[in-house]
Amino acid sequence: MTGSMKTISGHRGLMLEEPLIFEQGSPEKTAVDLPAPPSPSGGDRLGPVRRERPIGLPGLSEPEVVRHYLRLSQQNYSIDSGLFPLGSCTMKHNPRLNEKLARLPGLGDLHPLQPASTVQGALRLMHTLAHWLTTLTGLPAVAMSPAAGAHGELVGLMTIRAALEDRGDPRRRVLVPESAHGTNPATAAACGYAVQSVPGDARGRVDLEKLRAALSPDVAAVMVTNPNTCGLFENDVRLIAEAAHEVGAFFYCDGANFNAIVGRVRPGDLGIDCMHLNLHKTFSTPHGGGGPGSGPVVLSAALAPFAPVAFVAEENGRFRLVEHGMHADGKPVGRVKGFHGQFGMFVRALAYMMSMGADGLRQASGDAVLNANYILAELQGTFSAPFAGPCMHEALFDDRFLKDTGVSTLDLAKALIDEGFHPMTVYFPLVVHGAMLVEPTETESKRTLDRFIATMKGLAERALAGDEAFFRESPRLSPRRRLDETRAARKPVLRWRPPAETAPEPMETAGEEVGRAAE
Ligand SMILES: *Cc1c(COP(=O)(O)O)cnc(C)c1O
Numbered sequence: 001m002t003g004s005m006k007t008i009s010g011h012r013g014l015m016l017e018e019p020l021i022f023e024q025g026s027p028e029k030t031a032v033d034l035p036a037p038p039s040p041s042g043g044d045r046l047g048p049v050r051r052e053r054p055i056g057l058p059g060l061s062e063p064e065v066v067r068h069y070l071r072l073s074q075q076n077y078s079i080d081s082g083l084f085p086l087g088s089c090t091m092k093h094n095p096r097l098n099e100k101l102a103r104l105p106g107l108g109d110l111h112p113l114q115p116a117s118t119v120q121g122a123l124r125l126m127h128t129l130a131h132w133l134t135t136l137t138g139l140p141a142v143a144m145s146p147a148a149g150a151h152g153e154l155v156g157l158m159t160i161r162a163a164l165e166d167r168g169d170p171r172r173r174v175l176v177p178e179s180a181h182g183t184n185p186a187t188a189a190a191c192g193y194a195v196q197s198v199p200g201d202a203r204g205r206v207d208l209e210k211l212r213a214a215l216s217p218d219v220a221a222v223m224v225t226n227p228n229t230c231g232l233f234e235n236d237v238r239l240i241a242e243a244a245h246e247v248g249a250f251f252y253c254d255g256a257n258f259n260a261i262v263g264r265v266r267p268g269d270l271g272i273d274c275m276h277l278n279l280h281k282t283f284s285t286p287h288g289g290g291g292p293g294s295g296p297v298v299l300s301a302a303l304a305p306f307a308p309v310a311f312v313a314e315e316n317g318r319f320r321l322v323e324h325g326m327h328a329d330g331k332p333v334g335r336v337k338g339f340h341g342q343f344g345m346f347v348r349a350l351a352y353m354m355s356m357g358a359d360g361l362r363q364a365s366g367d368a369v370l371n372a373n374y375i376l377a378e379l380q381g382t383f384s385a386p387f388a389g390p391c392m393h394e395a396l397f398d399d400r401f402l403k404d405t406g407v408s409t410l411d412l413a414k415a416l417i418d419e420g421f422h423p424m425t426v427y428f429p430l431v432v433h434g435a436m437l438v439e440p441t442e443t444e445s446k447r448t449l450d451r452f453i454a455t456m457k458g459l460a461e462r463a464l465a466g467d468e469a470f471f472r473e474s475p476r477l478s479p480r481r482r483l484d485e486t487r488a489a490r491k492p493v494l495r496w497r498p499p500a501e502t503a504p505e506p507m508e509t510a511g512e513e514v515g516r517a518a519e
Contacts, residue, residue, distance in 0.1 A: 017479060018071045022496055025058025031065075056498055075479055077422045083448050087394040087425040087437025088181065088229055090259055090281035097355055098284065098348035107347050112339035116320050123319035126340065127312045129350045133277060133296055136361070137255075138268025141304035143297045144311060145341035149256050152276025152295030153187040153223075155308055158333045159299060160221050160250045160274060161191055162306040166331060169248065171220035177206045179230055179429045184223045184254055193220060200431055204230040204387040204396075208239055215247045225254035226270075227261065229429040230387060231372065231394035231437065241271025250274060250303070258282045259441075260369055260393035263362025273300040279342075283349040294345035305330045310340060367442035368393045371449060375438055378453045382460045386432045393441075399434025407463040409434040411471035414482065415462075418475045419455045 037045055044050060060068070077084075084091035102108060110122055126144060133142045143159075146152040157174070164170055174188035178197045185195040198214055201207040206224060215222075222244040226234045234240065244251045253267055255275040259282040267275050279294040280287035287293050299307055309332045310321045321340065324330070356364060369392055376385060376395035384400040399409045413423035413436070425437040440449055462470060475481055 018068065018075065020496055021060065021065070021068050022056075022058050022498065024064065024068065025060040027054045027056055027058060029059030031059060031061045082420055082422065083440070083444060083452055084422045085424040085438045085440060085452065086422065087231065087396070087439040088256070088428065089287075089425070090256070090278070090393070090439060090441060091287075092259070092281070092284050092441045093443035094284055094286045094348070095352060095355070098351040101351045102344050102347040108344070110343070112343070120319055122343065123312045123321065125350060126343070126346055127314055127319055129346050129353075130296075130312065132350065132353050133298060136262060136266070137258075137275065137277070137298045138266030139272070139275070139298040140268075140301050141299045141307060143299065143307040143336075144346070145308060145335075145337040146276065146295040146297060147337055147342055148293035149254075149276055149278040149281070149295045150183040150187065151336070152278075152297045153183055153252075153254065154190060155333070155336050156252055156274040156276055156297045156299075157187055157191040157193075157221065158308075158336075159297075159303045159306040160252065162331065162333050163250070163303055164220055166306070171218045171249070173216075173219045175211065175214055175219055175222045175249075177211075177224060177228070179204070179206075179225075179228055179431045180223065181225055181229055181254060181256065184225070188221075188223065200230075204228070204232045204431075205234050205236065206240060208236045208243075211240060212243050215243055215249065217247050219244070219247055219249040221250045221252045221274075223252040223254060225257060226267075227257045227392035229257075229437075230432065231391040231396050231439075232387060233261075233392055237270045237272075245271065255298075256281055257393060260365055262365045263358060264365055267298070268300070274298070274303055279345050279349040284352040285345040285348040292342050292345065294342040294349070296341075306333055308333050308336045310335070312340075364442045365393075368440075371440040371442060371444055372438070374446075374449055375440055375453060379456055379460075382457050383436070394437055394439035396429075396432060397436040397438070398432045399436075401460065402434065402463055405463045405466065406468040407471045409436055411474065412436070412459055412463065415459050415471055415474035416455070418477045419459070421452060421455060 079091050079093065107122060107125075110119055116123060130142045130144060134140060143155055146155045161170070172194055173196050174185075174191075174193040175196050175198050176184045176188060177200060179200050185197075188195045196214055198211045199207050205228065211222070222240060224234060224237070224240060226237055228234055241251045250273045251271055253270075253272040253275040255267065256278045258267075258275075258277055262282060274297060276295045276297045277283075278287075279285045279296065285294060297307075307330075310323050312319055313322045324332070353361065369390075372393050372395045373390050376389050376391050379395070379397065380389075382401065383397040386396060386398045389395075402408065402412070409426050413426045416423045425435075425439075427435055428437060429435055440452075
């Protein structure tokens, strides 16, 4: 390689401007040649059903189509292209073994309506996964069908509501700490409850006294994320459970952060009645654009009879799908998902668990916590941390260190893009000013962490040295630079409109019609 070539950024070469496929092809072209159909009668075989107007689909050759989608895929920063330090999201490596097993024809080619007698292996797989989940959490039952964490929360609160109504004791309020993930209050509101926020204390945890003061016999549930969204373990979790139970409320735990404590703590032992798990966070199934997720909910004995259908039961070594409740006297909340849930994710999660083993899972949670603490310790001298460490699986910083620099948390995140990293989570949790939440996961090597730490320190030093202009201009190397994020959210351009002269008759006019030029 010559010296001059070295100055050309390969990164940039992958970030070609890519027009829409509609702008590249043209409706009058086609990439396939079909022989003229034999027409026995000599007439037009399509007759009156022949299309009168072009439908406006672009014609391109096969290589053009392949290149278009490949280039688009290269614009997508992914967990396979680099460190994804998003906090709260647990962007974890997806082992290829999981993918291989999910594609086995005996699993990948199943039809969800096949008779149970022909899919005994698949049902056994779901039953085995359920066993792992109940064993790891120390809770007796699990509803497997929810499709994501938020869906799991909804199902959890639906079972709580059903259990309370069954007791003849419907209640009106759900208590949620102010540091909660946004899905928690949203779920409680969607279930018809009034949401009451509980303040945190100076240690970044739930303020136990304020929680106790807010409890009363019309509280249906207390929802707590543990480890919480500040990346800290709620040390008072047992006392929170006791306090909730004393007034007859259920204790819901948001288990999206379970990856920090797997194999070390069983939520059932902490007094938790109900908790969703994110297979796509804790157990390495793909998520984020690559979805779909899977959010099974583990349930206490009191909530199990209300679990949604369908689920797998075993009798004398045979497996069947139960469509009418977990017990003879079960009162299921109904069905929350088509068929049996995200079966492909079940395969991946179980492959991950069985290849790791219980000891491996325990080590993974330990390594995740170690990695986060390494980042916290290394960056603490330059960045400001709102709460004293050690942390759990994610390290939280605030923007006090940027005071008077003219540089914001957002500027720093944008500058990180040019350095080849996905930005960390910013401005969440809301309780911390200018928050930066970094979650490295156990799958990142020390070398990668060191590179990230050096980059973060370099940027911070640049900000402290007063190079405000540099940050204003970031990112420079991405295909899109600073977007008007408010406008992008309020007036998204969701529809491409063909140039007027070739416009076919519109088939539907749903959605806001904003031309691409408005970008
Ligand atoms: C990700 C997350 C959720 C929501 O899970 P989804 O699968 O995205 O619906 C809920 N709570 C916490 C703490 C999370 O990190």
